Amino acid sequence: MSNDNQQPQDENKLIAVRREKLQALREQDGPTFPNAFRPEHKSQALKDAFGEKSKEELEEAKNIVSVAGRVVASRGAFMAIQDVEGRIQLYVTKAARPFAKSLDLGDIVGIKGELHKSGKGDLYVQMDEYELLTKSLRPLPDKFHGLADQEMRYRQRYVDLIANPDVRDTFVTRSKVVQFIRTYLNGNDFLEVETPMLQAIPGGASAKPFITHHNALDIDMYLRIAPELYLKRLVVGGFDRVYEINRNFRNEGLSTRHNPEFTMLEFYQAYADYNDLMDLTEDMLRKLCEEVIGTTQIKSTVKNGEGEVVQETTYDFTKPFRRISVFDSILHFNPDIKAEALADEAGARQIAEHLDIPLKDSWGLGKVQIEIFEKTVEHRLDDPTFITEYPTEVSPLARRSDTNPFVTDRFEFFVGGREIANGFSELNDAEDQAERFMAQVAEKDAGDDEAMHYDADYVRALEYGLPPTAGQGIGIDRLVMLLTDSPSIRDVLLFPAMRPE
Structure with a gap:
């Protein structure tokens, strides 16, 4: 089976799994697509306000923030979400692990918790409170390269x-x-x-x-x-x-x-x-x-x-x-065109013909000059x-x-x-x-x-x-x-x- 056919089939399997997860959510109590979470902070605004703070300063300050966005990465104890301003990391607490494992890339979540900085100097929000806001049924693309994908981007x-x-x-x-x-x-x-x-x-x-x-x-x-x-x-x-x-x-x-x-x-x-x-x-x-x-x-x-x-x-x-x-x-x-020829309709037509510019009989000197201008x-x-x-x-x-x-x-x-x-x-x-x-x-x-x-x-x-x-x-x-x-x-x-x- 060709790769062209394999990819849609694999995607369909992933979509089917996500639909099963959505159906399980529908069978639980409460709204499947909740609309009560209100993020109070944006990713870049947090970086601008706290990016220069040290790890120790943030631990002492105990700033509580709330963010919302689309899950775009998951690596061990850390996840990343993307909002309108950019990306910010989340730290998956022990209590949040079952929730994090249930998520798929593309899901939209709301998170509230303390703001900290990792050993590498990256800000992250601790997942003290968390909620799935929208279940994504389609997987995000792995990469965008080549003409075919360019067409899909548009x-x-x-x-x-x-x-x-x-x-x-x-x-x-x-x-x-x-x-x-x-x-x-x-x-x-x-x-x-x-x-x-x-x-x-x-x-x-x-x-x-x-x-x-x-x-x-x-x-x-x-x-x-x-x-x-x-x-x-x-x-x-x-x-x-x-x-x-x-x-x-x-x-x-x-x-x-x-x-x-x-x-x-x-x-x-x-x-x-x-x-x-x-x-x-x-x-x-x-x-x-x-x-x-x-x-x-x-x-x-x-x-x-x-x-x-x-x-x-x-x-x-x-x-x-x-x-x-x-x-x-x-x-x-x-520089090879003479002003006298360009200013004369017969001369201008001869110039255009030399440049392989198709002309209509009804065109006057002005139109012929514009055709030469556009071509050269x-x-x-x-x-x-x-x-x-x-x-x-x-x-x-x-x-x-x-x-x-x-x-x-x-x-x-x-x-x-x-x-x-x-x-x-x-x-x-x-x-x-x-x-x-x-x-x-x-x-x-x-x-x-x-x-x-x-x-x-x-x-x-x-x-x-x-x-x-x-x-x-x-x-x-x-x-x-x-x-x-x-x-x-x-x-x-x-x-x-x-x-x-």
């Missing part, structure tokens, strides 16, 4: 969190990142708002939406691809600074950087332009690194199949972030960099440059070859916006299922008057990937999208 995140403390750290960091952003924006007079996730017209980005049907209204509706147009409606209404930390949904492919639902920060500031937002972004991200990560030197590693580091890169958030246009960045990273520049933007002056053709919501209408006052922010943010001075010319929507409709009619719809109500809002405004979106998932050195977006999503088992 599917069974609850097990992953038990078995891998570093995974818990990633999601604690994610929470702190979001909390910092809220605090920072609130401190800069931004108002947090909520906009619809279910929309009659998907807008604010070029993406393929998820479609559903509302029975009562008898209309098709869309999960939002971005909150942008609603947030700018609020600026029209008089909220000069607004933001939303939102879930967006895009019916597109899966990759190490893409998940069909993802978290974005979008914020809008009236009487500001894209230069103001670049300044704000640089300040916010630098302070975020300092306060949440503890350093402005962010490390990124590449590991081999055995988990060994084979390459390490450091991104410096201390220095001023670089700012360079799309056009100039292409020339910078491709994007992955080489390691240190924090603002790429500016995106072509108007690929920026349907951004304000045209006053000095060069071929481009817009727009930037994208890159670190480590990843796009983290997208921002621009907003288009507040209602007639120009209507024309760009019509151009997007033509693209959609030509077969582009990511092109935008015509949003007549948004045009009407602009006709009431949108003050000069700048807006930006920051991908929270990609930002957390960067800050936690995570190679895949699945590593920073508690429950990533996956094909059903």
Whole structure:
């Protein structure tokens, strides 16, 4: 019999034994899953408070503590439990031995007793009082290695969190990142708002939406691809600074950087332009690194199949972030490309063909330049960099440059070859916006299922008057990937999208 078949059979036997133990508990007096125990202490808090005390000092103090957690180790007279902060040891007293022997790894227990320190210097709680709170019916995994187990880690995140403390750290960091952003924006007079996730017209980005049907209204509706147009409606209404930390949904492919639902920060500031937002972004991200990560030197590693580091890169958030246009960045990273050719549609198409970039006949010069940029520049933007002056053709919501209408006052922010943010001075010319929507409709009619719809109500809002405004979106998932050195977006999503088992 193969090992693949043997493992599930062995696991089933262990589960059967645990179910028998649970049945025995059900036949006893009292609750099988009691809910009266209240732990008063956490593992790390105890280590912080008493870790420097000597063994003799603790024996003399006779501190009584109560802890609760999952049994993760059992070695002779000692056991270890894991709570939200980490692990702490338990000493099995003579009276507690029958109870300890009845336990399985994974069981959740409540313990009360004196706090002591072992000869090795480890804190432990003496099991003076003890109670089984939850019987675990499934055995914990022995190890998590290899592609197959990686898949299981994503599917069974609850097990992953038990078995891998570093995974818990990633999601604690994610929470702190979001909390910092809220605090920072609130401190800069931004108002947090909520906009619809279910929309009659998907807008604010070029993406393929998820479609559903509302029975009562008898209309098709869309999960939002971005909150942008609603947030700018609020600026029209008089909220000069607004933001939303939102879930967006895009019916597109899966990759190490893409998940069909993802978290974005979008914020809008009236009487500001894209230069103001670049300044704000640089300040916010630098302070975020300092306060949440503890350093402005962010490390990124590449590991081999055995988990060994084979390459390490450091991104410096201390220095001023670089700012360079799309056009100039292409020339910078491709010294063989001539500016005259890149500025001419026929010349740019010839460059793209030489680079084996497939093109559509309907694309203009701006779109061709962006294709060249994405193929030759994007992955080489390691240190924090603002790429500016995106072509108007690929920026349907951004304000045209006053000095060069071929481009817009727009930037994208890159670190480590990843796009983290997208921002621009907003288009507040209602007639120009209507024309760009019509151009997007033509693209959609030509077969582009990511092109935008015509949003007549948004045009009407602009006709009431949108003050000069700048807006930006920051991908929270990609930002957390960067800050936690995570190679895949699945590593920073508690429950990533996956094909059903």
